[in-house]
Amino acid sequence: MSDRIRALLTRRRATLLTVAVLLCLPPFYLDAFWLRIGLFSMAAAIGAIGLALLSGTAGQLSLGHAFFLAVGAYGYTWLAGDPGPGLPTALAVPLAVLMAGLAGGLFSPVAGRVKGIYLGIATLALVFLGHHVLLTAESVTGGFNGRSVPPLSLGGFTFDTGDELTVLGVPFGAEERLWFLGLALFALTWFTARGLLRSRPGRALAALRDSETAAAVMGVDVARHRSAAFVVSSMYAGLAGVLLALAFRRVVPDYFGLVLSVDYLAMIVIGGLGSVAGATAGAVFVTALPLLMTRYADQLPLVAAPGSAEGAVGPTEAARYLYGAAIVLVLLYAPDGLHGLARRARDRLRRRRTPTTTQDTVLPSPPPPAAAARPKEHTP
Amino acid sequence: MNDRTTEARSSKARTTEARTVKARTTTAPPELTVRDVTVRFAGLTALDGVSFTVAPGSVHALIGPNGAGKSTCFNVLSGLCRPASGTVTLGGTELTRLAPHRIAALGMARTFQNIVTTQGTVADNLMLGRHALTRAGFTASALRLPGARREQREHLARAREIAELTGLGAHFDSPVGLLSYGDRKRVELARALCLEPRVLLLDEPVAGMNAAERARTAEVVAELRAELGLSVVLVEHDMGLVMRLADEVTVLDFGRTIAHGTPDEVRRDPEVLRAYLGTDATGEDAA
Numbered sequence: 315m316s317d318r319i320r321a322l323l324t325r326r327r328a329t330l331l332t333v334a335v336l337l338c339l340p341p342f343y344l345d346a347f348w349l350r351i352g353l354f355s356m357a358a359a360i361g362a363i364g365l366a367l368l369s370g371t372a373g374q375l376s377l378g379h380a381f382f383l384a385v386g387a388y389g390y391t392w393l394a395g396d397p398g399p400g401l402p403t404a405l406a407v408p409l410a411v412l413m414a415g416l417a418g419g420l421f422s423p424v425a426g427r428v429k430g431i432y433l434g435i436a437t438l439a440l441v442f443l444g445h446h447v448l449l450t451a452e453s454v455t456g457g458f459n460g461r462s463v464p465p466l467s468l469g470g471f472t473f474d475t476g477d478e479l480t481v482l483g484v485p486f487g488a489e490e491r492l493w494f495l496g497l498a499l500f501a502l503t504w505f506t507a508r509g510l511l512r513s514r515p516g517r518a519l520a521a522l523r524d525s526e527t528a529a530a531v532m533g534v535d536v537a538r539h540r541s542a543a544f545v546v547s548s549m550y551a552g553l554a555g556v557l558l559a560l561a562f563r564r565v566v567p568d569y570f571g572l573v574l575s576v577d578y579l580a581m582i583v584i585g586g587l588g589s590v591a592g593a594t595a596g597a598v599f600v601t602a603l604p605l606l607m608t609r610y611a612d613q614l615p616l617v618a619a620p621g622s623a624e625g626a627v628g629p630t631e632a633a634r635y636l637y638g639a640a641i642v643l644v645l646l647y648a649p650d651g652l653h654g655l656a657r658r659a660r661d662r663l664r665r666r667r668t669p670t671t672t673q674d675t676v677l678p679s680p681p682p683p684a685a686a687a688r689p690k691e692h693t694p
Numbered sequence: 695m696n697d698r699t700t701e702a703r704s705s706k707a708r709t710t711e712a713r714t715v716k717a718r719t720t721t722a723p724p725e726l727t728v729r730d731v732t733v734r735f736a737g738l739t740a741l742d743g744v745s746f747t748v749a750p751g752s753v754h755a756l757i758g759p760n761g762a763g764k765s766t767c768f769n770v771l772s773g774l775c776r777p778a779s780g781t782v783t784l785g786g787t788e789l790t791r792l793a794p795h796r797i798a799a800l801g802m803a804r805t806f807q808n809i810v811t812t813q814g815t816v817a818d819n820l821m822l823g824r825h826a827l828t829r830a831g832f833t834a835s836a837l838r839l840p841g842a843r844r845e846q847r848e849h850l851a852r853a854r855e856i857a858e859l860t861g862l863g864a865h866f867d868s869p870v871g872l873l874s875y876g877d878r879k880r881v882e883l884a885r886a887l888c889l890e891p892r893v894l895l896l897d898e899p900v901a902g903m904n905a906a907e908r909a910r911t912a913e914v915v916a917e918l919r920a921e922l923g924l925s926v927v928l929v930e931h932d933m934g935l936v937m938r939l940a941d942e943v944t945v946l947d948f949g950r951t952i953a954h955g956t957p958d959e960v961r962r963d964p965e966v967l968r969a970y971l972g973t974d975a976t977g978e979d980a981a
Contacts (some may be wrong), residue, residue: 529812
């Protein structure tokens with residue numbers, strides 16, 4: 315009996331459970347500003363994991379990630395909205411993801427044949443094409459001003475501020491509710507991407523990156539796997555797009571420009587190519603940094619408040635400089651990214667600890683039920 | 695001592711083999727026929743009407759001085775290079791029109807002269823060799839469906855056996871990048887074996903190895919042939935190894951077949967002595 319419990323509560327499971335519980339806590343303690351940062355980070359992480367599969371694992375550069383995010387975001391908005399088929403929102407989410415996958419599949423004659431940096435250039439066209447379509451196809455996309463996004467509703471539960479909902483004394487608005495949706499989608503992404511990387515398709519993609527010749531003579535259909543990687547990556551981008559649309563509550567064409575694609579590349583480079591955890595860390599870094607700097611601009615030296623005198627460095631620019639610097643530092647000193655840094659730190663810690671390690675792992679006691687009825691401080 | 699433990703391990707692996715080896719290797723391998731293959735690279739004729747036949751279950755050596763066209767010949771066999779004319783058939787299937795991965799699926803595996811491994815552990819590399827024999831697709835792997843997980847487990851077990859057979863058992867979970875040159879060379883061999891090949895193409899399997907490593911690899915190749923009954927096509931400069939292992943030898947020089955026969959016949963062939971061993975050399979060098 316106790317053996318079984320111990321088997322169930324292995325160190326890994328305990329860690330997983332702790333992380334899951336910790337990730338469920340923020341809506342009870344943090345206000346909407348922080349939750350929004352978290353939401354955008356989760357959406358970015360989903361997209362970045364998709365790009366990490368394509369660029370990090372399969373070695374295919376893509377600058378078209380923003381296009382597939384747009385397909386997901388606009389696909390959901392159109393499918394669930396008016397003008398549009400007005401489908402149930404719960405159905406529109408998977409359909410939007412499939413739509414992004416289909417868009418990736420339509421590109422597969424190119425994605426299957428063109429490799430590495432050449433694919434990057436080819437996908438560049440997608441971003442411009444997409445942006446143009448978003449601006450001109452007004453009946454579907456709403457043109458320059460974009461469209462408002464219908465809130466997701468799952469079996470009677472709507473992810474917006476509509477009806478009053480209080481959980482454990484904390485009023486649950488759109489951000490609090492979306493947080494849990496984001497967590498669920500992120501968990502799904504994490505689970506599936508890790509599954510892919512550690513099995514037959516993942517190994518085939520890594521082989522394509524390291525040596526196309528070796529992969530081919532070992533029986534890997536090169537073109538098929540290249541296009542499949544592209545399709546899978548676009549589907550993750552589509553999912554990220556849906557979550558972003560839900561979090562923004564409005565989709566506008568200018569968001570889905572080339573800069574967004576470059577941001578995603580920055581995420582996976584900073585995080586460490588080809589690792590799910592790394593892509594997540596990079597996504598949080600790149601997403602949260604500008605938002606945090608905007609928020610605390612007045613307290614930072616050398617950074618002007620938004621909208622102040624010309625010539626001063628605004629928080630958004632400062633954030634860009636900072637992560638530009640971060641990329642350079644990562645490339646110079648940690649070419650395997652945050653993920654590599656973390657792994658080395660862990661190895662060092664483990665080596666130091668080995669003589670005294672005990673195998674027993676204790677399940678951390680569950681945290682106290684979110685301090686009953688604690689009103690949150692709200693920032694406007 | 696180390697050798698003995700590997701030995702013990704590999705013999706253990708062999709006893710369990712009967713249960714897990716996939717059926718493919720139990721039937722006799724098909725005949726591999728190369729007929730009048732010509733390959734040209736922008737004016738250079740790398741292969742000029744080369745023909746030979748690899749009898750089922752035999753070890754066939756391709757030898758010749760550098761630039762004779764041996765590796766080009768391997769590239770034609772494995773589909774990486776399309777010949778200008780000529781045919782290659784494996785048990786009646788024409789190979790020259792097939793993509794490399796289709797040829798691999800027919801049971802033709804190869805190693806490379808310069809080591810070509812992928813990042814990751816030895817296990818990852820060997821599991822790549824199981825690619826053609828496994829089915830798990832993107833969806834099944836992403837959702838970690840029970841079928842996909844079972845398949846991975848079973849094939850990992852077989853990959854471990856092959857690692858032990860080739861003396862890599864102790865390194866199974868080590869990153870390939872950390873292994874010695876000889877071990878990495880063996881990873882390639884093991885990866886090719888993971889395809890459960892019926893025809894195995896070995897491109898200089900012992901180049902750069904020391905004497906002990908050479909002996910070990912030669913032993914493995916001989917074992918494989920005896921136990922799995924596969925055909926082996928061997929490109930090698932180590933004449934001792936060629937003479938010991940090969941049933942038949944084809945000698946290439948400047949893309950042409952200059953001699954063909956048993957190792958003894960080839961060793962005495964004056965044409966070979968002139969082209970391969972130099973004009974003044976005697977047959978004793980070759981032994």
